[in-house]
Amino acid sequence: MNRKVGIVGVGAMGGAIARRLLSQGWEVTLWNLVPEDLDAFDDIQGARRAKTPAEAASVGRVITSVANDQAVRDVTTGPDGIAAGLPEGGTHISMSTVSPEVVTEMAAASGATYFVSAPVFGRPVAAEDGKLWVALSGPEAGRAVAKEVLADVSQLVKEFGDAPEAAVHVKIAGNFVIASAIEAMSEAFDVLSRSGTDPRLFHEMMSDSIFASVIHQNYGRIILDEAFDPPGFRLALGGKDIGLARDLAQHAGTSLPFGDILAARFATAMEQGYGDKDWNAISKFRDPVG
Amino acid sequence: MNRKVGIVGVGAMGGAIARRLLSQGWEVTLWNLVPEDLDAFDDIQGARRAKTPAEAASVGRVITSVANDQAVRDVTTGPDGIAAGLPEGGTHISMSTVSPEVVTEMAAASGATYFVSAPVFGRPVAAEDGKLWVALSGPEAGRAVAKEVLADVSQLVKEFGDAPEAAVHVKIAGNFVIASAIEAMSEAFDVLSRSGTDPRLFHEMMSDSIFASVIHQNYGRIILDEAFDPPGFRLALGGKDIGLARDLAQHAGTSLPFGDILAARFATAMEQGYGDKDWNAISKFRDPVG
Numbered sequence: 001m002n003r004k005v006g007i008v009g010v011g012a013m014g015g016a017i018a019r020r021l022l023s024q025g026w027e028v029t030l031w032n033l034v035p036e037d038l039d040a041f042d043d044i045q046g047a048r049r050a051k052t053p054a055e056a057a058s059v060g061r062v063i064t065s066v067a068n069d070q071a072v073r074d075v076t077t078g079p080d081g082i083a084a085g086l087p088e089g090g091t092h093i094s095m096s097t098v099s100p101e102v103v104t105e106m107a108a109a110s111g112a113t114y115f116v117s118a119p120v121f122g123r124p125v126a127a128e129d130g131k132l133w134v135a136l137s138g139p140e141a142g143r144a145v146a147k148e149v150l151a152d153v154s155q156l157v158k159e160f161g162d163a164p165e166a167a168v169h170v171k172i173a174g175n176f177v178i179a180s181a182i183e184a185m186s187e188a189f190d191v192l193s194r195s196g197t198d199p200r201l202f203h204e205m206m207s208d209s210i211f212a213s214v215i216h217q218n219y220g221r222i223i224l225d226e227a228f229d230p231p232g233f234r235l236a237l238g239g240k241d242i243g244l245a246r247d248l249a250q251h252a253g254t255s256l257p258f259g260d261i262l263a264a265r266f267a268t269a270m271e272q273g274y275g276d277k278d279w280n281a282i283s284k285f286r287d288p289v290g
Numbered sequence: 291m292n293r294k295v296g297i298v299g300v301g302a303m304g305g306a307i308a309r310r311l312l313s314q315g316w317e318v319t320l321w322n323l324v325p326e327d328l329d330a331f332d333d334i335q336g337a338r339r340a341k342t343p344a345e346a347a348s349v350g351r352v353i354t355s356v357a358n359d360q361a362v363r364d365v366t367t368g369p370d371g372i373a374a375g376l377p378e379g380g381t382h383i384s385m386s387t388v389s390p391e392v393v394t395e396m397a398a399a400s401g402a403t404y405f406v407s408a409p410v411f412g413r414p415v416a417a418e419d420g421k422l423w424v425a426l427s428g429p430e431a432g433r434a435v436a437k438e439v440l441a442d443v444s445q446l447v448k449e450f451g452d453a454p455e456a457a458v459h460v461k462i463a464g465n466f467v468i469a470s471a472i473e474a475m476s477e478a479f480d481v482l483s484r485s486g487t488d489p490r491l492f493h494e495m496m497s498d499s500i501f502a503s504v505i506h507q508n509y510g511r512i513i514l515d516e517a518f519d520p521p522g523f524r525l526a527l528g529g530k531d532i533g534l535a536r537d538l539a540q541h542a543g544t545s546l547p548f549g550d551i552l553a554a555r556f557a558t559a560m561e562q563g564y565g566d567k568d569w570n571a572i573s574k575f576r577d578p579v580g
Contacts, residue, residue: 100485121499121500122499122500133495133498133499133500135495156495156498156499158491158494158495158498159491160487160488160491160492161488163486163487165487166486166487166488169481169482169485169487170482170487170491170492170495173478173481173482173487173492174478174492174495174496174500176474176477176478176481177474177475177478177496177501178500180470180471180473180474180477180548181470181471181474183470183547183548184466184467184470184471184474184548185467187466187470187539187546187547187548187549188463188464188466188467190544191459191463191466191535191538191539191542191544191546192459192460192463194542194543194544195390195459195538195541195542196453196456197450197453197456197459197460197463198450198451198456201448201449201450201460202450202460202463202464204448205423205425205446205448205460205464206464206467208423208446208448209411209412209423209446209504210411210412210423210464210468210503210504210505211467211503211505212502212503212504213500213501213502213503213506214499214500214502215500215501216503245481248481248485249477249481251485252481252484252485253484254480254481254484254576255576255577256477256481257473257477257551257577258470258473258474258477258548258551259477261547261548261551286544286545287545287547
């Protein structure tokens with residue numbers, strides 16, 4: 001396989017992935033909705049600009065890293081879209097966190113090309129260090145191509161089979177478990193501090209023992225320090241993902257009791273103007289005590 | 291300090307602590323409500339039987355590892371209790387998970403001796419390997435004695451200051467965060483399996499990445515395998531601890547929304563006869579979908 005890839009969307013994550021692939025010797029053709037955001041890549045060896053998503057996809061494999069369902073549709077199925085530009089047998093690697101519905105829709109629109117989902121866990125800095133964790137699903141031939149590209153940005157690519165939406169299910173469920181950990185820590189810290197016991201010592205102990213996970217270690221500290229700005233992950237996006245989780249539960253004919261509490265928490269935080277803060281800021285909004 | 295310690299209560303955890311201390315060369319004086327449970331220690335070098343809790347305490351430092359509030363009271367303040375047998379300046383190390391109220395009560399009843407709380411995270415097998423995580427609080431002189439004893443059963447002794455009840459707050463809050471992780475994983479696994487995406491692969495991925503914690507790794511597997519028998523920690527005890535967490539929140543004038551959901555989950559599991567199963571069995575009891 002040649003080392004050419006297109007990247008559509010150079011926001012925080014797409015940009016970090018682009019820099020990482022360029023540093024690993026890939027020839028990267030970039031497209032972005034706001035062309036000025038591509039200026040930062042002009043001096044990097046191996047970086048090229050495309051005039052359309054179709055042109056970025058013309059190299060045979062293309063990553064999309066965009067904001068939401070509508071953005072994936074826009075760059076994929078329009079007249080200058082990826083579906084028009086990707087050669088037969090090419091692969092579209094969708095790394096955005098989007099709904100299962102739009103994944104199914106885009107997969108159906110892919111014709112003689114492969115559409116795979118590859119949403120990630122980890123922050124942009126992890127992408128720059130080649131340390132993302134990637135969930136991958138879709139047609140086997142497309143997964144094989146995606147694995148070659150993603151090996152250079154990730155420490156783990158976990159495969160979830162042929163259905164393109166499976167990896168998106170995983171991402172949605174994962175963000176639900178993360179948000180639940182945020183809420184559980186918030187409630188515990190709140191009760192402890194009101195009872196006169198130091199929540200920081202509690203967090204240190206948990207982080208050094210039964211909850212020695214990056215989520216509990218890092219997010220617990222963000223909650224305690226109220227370090228919500230700049231956001232590592234925007235609260236508005238976290239709220240969107242909890243909405244996706246509740247939709248998934250409803251479609252599957254089950255309930256998500258923790259999801260209901262989280263949805264209320266995100267809604268309150270949004271109303272209070274915290275949409276652009278870090279999603280750990282939901283910890284500031286406790287229930288009224290009746 | 292000589293290496294003599296009394297142990298009152300040789301259930302799963304107290305017995306494991308006793309075996310570990312004996313293996314590390316301690317001279318251990320044992321008392322148990324059911325004397326037959328002491329037979330297993332008769333052939334172990336360094337093990338002695340006491341006729342009363344007072345006698346076990348007479349060596350100058352004593353660990354209690356008993357079932358609940360009433361059991362702590364019984365072995366501490368009766369005529370043959372620890373408070374009567376512990377010499378002036380001696381230390382009572384309470385390792386049971388009990389209410390903050392009973393801790394305050396026992397500390398007040400301790401007279402010229404020291405009462406410290408030292409509840410643990412980790413299973414009995416961790417005690418036998420010297421790998422428990424211990425939260426410790428109480429008068430400084432008592433903590434110093436406790437640390438010498440507990441160093442031989444634990445990989446971490448974290449101190450929470452002078453108030454004996456602080457370590458119990460930590461234990462209660464910790465079990466609340468654990469139970470929340472059980473519920474969050476249960477909900478996520480349920481939604482994924484109903485959506486056609488393999489929850490085992492999801493669990494593997496989370497356990498290898500953002501949730502590489504012993505709780506998520508081990509408990510996730512127990513939930514997926516429905517390996518609720520024999521219990522690692524009895525569901526009835528887990529439900530008791532969630533009750534303690536909700537009481538603590540109420541006394542502190544705040545709410546515990548995840549705690550309310552967990553309480554309902556434990557209540558349903560108890561009604562269905564799962565009190566003696568592993569507490570991960572709450573995962574079997576989903577909400578009716580309205």
